[in-house]
Amino acid sequence: MSLPVDLSTTLGNAWFPSPIFTASGCASSGKELAQFFALKDVGAIVTKSVMSKPRHGRPTPRMAETPSGMLNSIGLQGPGIDSFLANDVPWLLEQKARVVVSIAGETIEEYSTLARKLRSVSGISAVEVNISCPNVENRGLVFACDPDASRRVIDGVRKTIGGELPIIAKLSPDVTNLPEIARGVVDAGADALALINTVLGMVINVDTMKPHLGGKTGGLSGPAIKPIAVRAVYQVHAALPEVPILGMGGVSSGRDAFELILAGASAVSIGTASFGNPTALIRIQNELRDILAAKGFATLQQAVGFAHREETQ
Amino acid sequence: MSLPVDLSTTLGNAWFPSPIFTASGCASSGKELAQFFALKDVGAIVTKSVMSKPRHGRPTPRMAETPSGMLNSIGLQGPGIDSFLANDVPWLLEQKARVVVSIAGETIEEYSTLARKLRSVSGISAVEVNISCPNVENRGLVFACDPDASRRVIDGVRKTIGGELPIIAKLSPDVTNLPEIARGVVDAGADALALINTVLGMVINVDTMKPHLGGKTGGLSGPAIKPIAVRAVYQVHAALPEVPILGMGGVSSGRDAFELILAGASAVSIGTASFGNPTALIRIQNELRDILAAKGFATLQQAVGFAHREETQ
Amino acid sequence: MATINKSATQINATILSNKRVGSYHQILINVGDVVKNCRPGNFVAISVGGDSSKMILRRAFAISRVSENSQYGGSMELIVAPHGSGSKWLCSLPEGSELDIVAPLGTAFGIPTEPINALLIGGGYGSAPLFGLADVLKARNCKVDMLLGASVGAKIYAPLEGKRSVNSLKIYTEDGSMGEKGRVTESLLEIVSNRGIDVIYSCGPMGMLRAITELVAATDVIHQCAVEESMACGIGICMTCVLPVENEDGQVAMLRSCIDGPVMDGSKVKWDLVGQIPEVQQ
Amino acid sequence: MATINKSATQINATILSNKRVGSYHQILINVGDVVKNCRPGNFVAISVGGDSSKMILRRAFAISRVSENSQYGGSMELIVAPHGSGSKWLCSLPEGSELDIVAPLGTAFGIPTEPINALLIGGGYGSAPLFGLADVLKARNCKVDMLLGASVGAKIYAPLEGKRSVNSLKIYTEDGSMGEKGRVTESLLEIVSNRGIDVIYSCGPMGMLRAITELVAATDVIHQCAVEESMACGIGICMTCVLPVENEDGQVAMLRSCIDGPVMDGSKVKWDLVGQIPEVQQ
Ligand SMILES: Cc1cc2nc3c(=O)[nH]c(=O)nc-3n(C[C@H](O)[C@H](O)[C@H](O)COP(=O)(O)OP(=O)(O)OC[C@H]3O[C@@H](n4cnc5c(N)ncnc54)[C@H](O)[C@@H]3O)c2cc1C
């Protein structure tokens, strides 16, 4: 009844057969999901943000379920970049998955160090730079909340990594002026933007009468934040129509993914939805294909930013 | 089994028998709810933000339900301050309700004009200054997103209204640094803070493939944003422990209200919950009383900010 | 004390029966004395999805008919189209389930004190409140004709008992699968003049209400229509459900269709401004 | 291909029966061939609240026992305490309801190749997986003693069939309403030495597991415990469920209790560091 839809997409010079990616921190390094679907069948595996050294992360409890959402405070537990590059990346490439490596740092220097190590790794599709981390050199102020620090992180990564590997700068929605931050990191060399990271939130445990999470505050994710994600993608796409966006935030169905694509996303990461449903990516990818076909789109590309059509005509 | 709990609270020099208030824009001017409970039985009626002239508001559709939340874009439809003061306030006072009048403006001057008109009205308990409005004199930038504009609005209102009527400045969570904005308006003369207004969001209608709301973006409210509200109240109470907070955002049970109180709220507004349940305020007030008693609090005041106790001991 | 939402109450109602009828579900609920205050045109607002639902807003449904003397005390009938997740949930509930409802809400159809010739026009599930209305009009010795329309036959709701309370019933479907092929507006003016219609009572999609208003604009016929706007609260506190309506001074006001409606004077609704914002007059 | 979550699948299971037993619900579900891969200690992750639920995360429950030869094909038994909204929803489901489950997940209790003397200790619903374990141990000719504890008698889960598979069963309640007054740790060391216990298998509150570990630390007894940490995903992708555990190099790692547990070597868990963060070693 409907023609096959070309789902392929690009972020900078990286090509992906499908716009449905995992979200950083919501697929670990991929191995855990491989039991549920072939990793090569989705657009890309975005790995958990890795830092230069191994990290234990934050104390437990690390999560709280909230209405249609959850809070997490993992604190970037991970093996460190060396172990990650030695063990996890080769395995992912063996699976023929597209790999987007997410990096995180506590200093501008750390991001550059990470970029230097990535530079020599062949086979990865792109690097996602998670700048929603506290900057230890500036009173723990999150990089992504500071236009200047954001720019400097991306600038450092760009200079270190060279011109080839696409850089996706991942931004936080917890800012007054998201398009301004976006413009800054694009000027500094980001090829694409990832929107949105979690929203800062807190739950108080009514029994202990203290913050529930070991880390006190946590990041809100899941369907609860979807309207914020749609707004962020729409706003940034309106301001920077040429910059590809990896959209995310509460996507749990093909319709949700389609909403973000209409708002301006060229690809969509699925985070929290995988916790509730290990095969979420495959289901969402199939539903998205059906919706695009039903709406008469021959290619995904035609739908990207389609909700803006009034303004641009 | 449990002793009666003293629920009374104060915001600046205004006293309220209960900390449970309506939220501005979620109770119209009170008349509509009077069928469901006696308005004097709750802490206060916070009226819909009124502007100096009558307004039609935004085009429909004005709402979209979202997971555990809703988006609205009403656009401050209302009768204007003169009609409001002539008709609505006297009626509320007749009901023996405590009245908090919410005002909104498009210019700093408009806020002062509104304050001038309020100055001469006796019987109202406080004025809530809704600064989450676009500033027509500054490219429509929302006052509450601009520390300087926020301060100037409150400064203007304080100077006009004199020293008697408590000013509650209502802030938006859509900012990078909420404590900074809070500190600014307190310095400018706010006696209390109302946290939080809705979070900017958007829904795209998958059928029309355009933004669903007539006003394109809308304000996200309801349980979905509760973790953001708890975080905002906690953060601001930590920064300004002496400043009373009227907390709100997704409260729909006594437990939710208690969470905000533990985080630092001296009173709690109920907004969206009244849409789903016209008697929500009464139920929440009763549940809160029971929880306070069960936890051994003799007065509401003892529980305010209790979740911070580690830091301050 | 209250002037708005007068006689509305929030109660728990029990589902007495839930039957599929064509594309709809006919749901009978036990509401006790609430029926005493229900008038044709009023609606009910129902919580959906249960305790742990992500749906936080009530759903509005026209009260199709009420009975004071059912074996359970007062009962109320609803005709529900399974549309999205809330209405589908409602349609899936078994007999005996409890519902949290607020009723009656909104304005009612104006009932003439004299016997008149009435034409009732329903689109889709819009026919639901018209049968209850027909009963009341018949009791006042009115002549009651009815036109029902829908896209397909399965979307025509016209129960046998209901048919008995009207003098004539004409059905239109867009695909011709039931009654005549076409729309209720097809030969409306003809019917109005042939039968000497004094008042049209209508309920259905906004496009239908607008078309009726425009057709009868040049006549003396009064047109009372029950509008359907997206509602967050149903009780007048949220301002989401507004429609541009001309008031006595000839100015356009954005009226709440939940408390100033759903029944409105069709000739006063500014149909061309729906979804827009009129200029502010001062 | 997969090394982690090997043999886990996501399927729709049907509730075959749901009975209240004391404070718990004994829920039997039809899971087909999945039972073939289930081992005592594994758990199942269940979607709760239905399609329009605001609860987005699965709930974890120990697999109490499985049967390959039930009249419906493979079936699995769960013992569910109605705790918060998710487990209460589960307990409220009637026979015939469909559940979306992922199973089997997590590590299993280690089964000795030689006949040993085993002591099984359960706290509250923690006894659930122990009866299935007892069957397996008996089949290997082990001697199986069991201690169960809870705050009150209604929270002791010890079905008749289950009792048959153990050599001895001793019950403790804190209020003395069933069995002896006290805790399972009361005379633990005595029992261990009197009966020549080789391995303790335990499941229950973290405090109980810690207490057992500390009591047997000076003995040669192996302590396999099934831990219970708050889990967002149950499949190793979220890192919320971590516990500080000593690895082979003597260093402390934050292990995921969903894939490196729930069954862990009690002596390796750094109980004093739970809820804290160990120093990073490099
Ligand atoms: C006064 C009034 C009387 C009504 N009478 C009937 C009736 O007798 N029978 C019947 O089947 N339906 C009736 N409706 C429409 C009914 O309210 C919607 O079909 C229902 O709200 C859809 O909810 P949902 O969760 O199934 O759909 P969703 O699309 O998931 O709902 C999402 C949101 O949009 C709102 N919404 C969606 N469609 C409509 C609509 N058509 N009208 C108003 N709000 C909508 C819902 O209330 C909800 O808040 C009436 C509506 C109004 C306002």
Ligand SMILES: Cc1cc2nc3c(=O)[nH]c(=O)nc-3n(C[C@H](O)[C@H](O)[C@H](O)COP(=O)(O)OP(=O)(O)OC[C@H]3O[C@@H](n4cnc5c(N)ncnc54)[C@H](O)[C@@H]3O)c2cc1C
């Ligand atoms: C490996 C494992 C095995 C378990 N086996 C059983 C069993 O056999 N029988 C049984 O009754 N319960 C068992 N539990 C506990 C069960 O998972 C919780 O009681 C349940 O998740 C509570 O959900 P709720 O919605 O009722 O409560 P809520 O308190 O509303 O749940 C809120 C959130 O916290 C989490 N949570 C709350 N309490 C617990 C807890 N004790 N452990 C883990 N997560 C929790 C929930 O998963 C949910 O994400 C087990 C837990 C784990 C981790």
Ligand SMILES: Cc1cc2nc3c(=O)[nH]c(=O)nc-3n(C[C@H](O)[C@H](O)[C@H](O)COP(=O)(O)O)c2cc1C
């Ligand atoms: C448990 C958890 C861990 C996360 N870890 C990371 C991370 O390491 N790096 C990162 O950039 N984002 C991380 N995120 C954010 C997600 O990648 C994503 O931006 C966010 O959760 C919104 O998408 P969702 O609603 O689909 O989950 C994490 C989110 C969750 C829930």
Ligand SMILES: Cc1cc2nc3c(=O)[nH]c(=O)nc-3n(C[C@H](O)[C@H](O)[C@H](O)COP(=O)(O)O)c2cc1C
């Ligand atoms: C329909 C609607 C209208 C609102 N109108 C106003 C308003 O006029 N002035 C204002 O300060 N806040 C307004 N708000 C924001 C609420 O007062 C409140 O800050 C917000 O909704 C969060 O609380 P809640 O989740 O309990 O609704 C409105 C909210 C809604 C949902």
Ligand code: FES
């Ligand atoms: S639906 Fe809220 S005012 Fe009409």
Ligand code: FES
């Ligand atoms: S529960 Fe997600 S990693 Fe264990």
